[in-house]
Amino acid sequence: MKSLKKKVLTGLLSGVFVFGAAGLVAAAPSEGAPPVEEQQVDLNALAKEIAGQYGVNQAEVRKALGEERAMDDIYYAAILAKACNRSFAEVISMKADWFEVMKKLGMTREKYMKTVRGLEAQDIASRVGIKESEALKLLEEHYHPRDIRIAGRLAQAAKKDIRSVLAMKTLNKRWIDVAEDLKVDRKLIMPRSPLEEQEDKDANEANDANVGEK
Numbered sequence: 001m002k003s004l005k006k007k008v009l010t011g012l013l014s015g016v017f018v019f020g021a022a023g024l025v026a027a028a029p030s031e032g033a034p035p036v037e038e039q040q041v042d043l044n045a046l047a048k049e050i051a052g053q054y055g056v057n058q059a060e061v062r063k064a065l066g067e068e069r070a071m072d073d074i075y076y077a078a079i080l081a082k083a084c085n086r087s088f089a090e091v092i093s094m095k096a097d098w099f100e101v102m103k104k105l106g107m108t109r110e111k112y113m114k115t116v117r118g119l120e121a122q123d124i125a126s127r128v129g130i131k132e133s134e135a136l137k138l139l140e141e142h143y144h145p146r147d148i149r150i151a152g153r154l155a156q157a158a159k160k161d162i163r164s165v166l167a168m169k170t171l172n173k174r175w176i177d178v179a180e181d182l183k184v185d186r187k188l189i190m191p192r193s194p195l196e197e198q199e200d201k202d203a204n205e206a207n208d209a210n211v212g213e214k
Contacts, residue, residue, distance in 0.1 A: 053119065054078040054090035064092055073098075080105060083115035120145065127196075128152035130162060138166075146199040150175050150189045157184040 043065045051058035056078050064074050069092065079094035084091070084105045094101045102112070121136035122213045124145055128135070130152045138148050147166060154175075156164040160182070179186045191197045 023206075050074065050078055053123075054082045054088075056081050060087065060092075062088075062091040076101075079112070079119075080107060082119070083107060085113055107149060124148055124152075127192075129156055134162065138162075144199070144203050144205040146196070147175075148201065149196065153188045154182055154184055155177055155186055158182040 011024070014137060043062060045059050046063035047065055049059040050056070050061050054196050061074065061078070064077070073092065073095055076098050077088055077095065080086070080101065081088045081091045084107060086105070091101070091105070094104060101107075116140055118136065121132050121139055124130075124139075125132040128149050130148075139145070143166065147169065148162075150168070151165040154160075155165040165178065165182070168181065169175060175189045176186050179189055191200050
């Protein structure tokens with residue numbers, strides 16, 4: 001059974017809470033998911049993780065968790081608090097309809113996405129060992145987080161520039177082939193966490209969809 005902590009953190013960082021074609025959307029919880037109390041979640045650890053990720057107050061997050069606030073509400077509040085430089089407690093107390101909260105805070109789609117993208121770049125940089133600014137540039141150029149992660153690790157092992165390694169990945173060449181060309185350990189392309197497993201799954205689904213459209 002995947003812990004709640006892993007589920008919410010994986011969902012968060014893989015873009016569950018994003019702007020869809022119709023606006024801000026959140027993924028629905030899995031059917032049949034066990035209650036929070038049955039998942040033996042360490043709420044203090046989870047509050048610390050969320051607070052660290054978004055730069056919000058840990059005690060305020062812990063209080064919301066203790067009040068059994070919905071996880072999507074906690075994450076919306078954290079993102080908006082970060083984006084608007086407000087306290088987490090203030091933002092989550094405003095919750096009625098998140099679209100209305102965004103209007104009250106003067107939040108634009110562009111500002112929201114800039115915050116989300118910045119957090120994603122920060123996370124990739126910490127996992128791969130590249131500069132946050134470089135990760136952000138690559139994300140803005142529409143590279144998939146999985147490709148950035150793999151290219152970063154291969155580049156580090158081969159002492160190459162990450163962009164030159166990204167250029168080696170073509171439609172007819174898999175990452176395992178790139179690793180062999182660079183003469184580095186192919187294990188570097190393997191995921192190291194639930195988040196990275198989700199990145200691989202998303203990338204594979206996107207590739208399958210593209211193939212189906214051809």
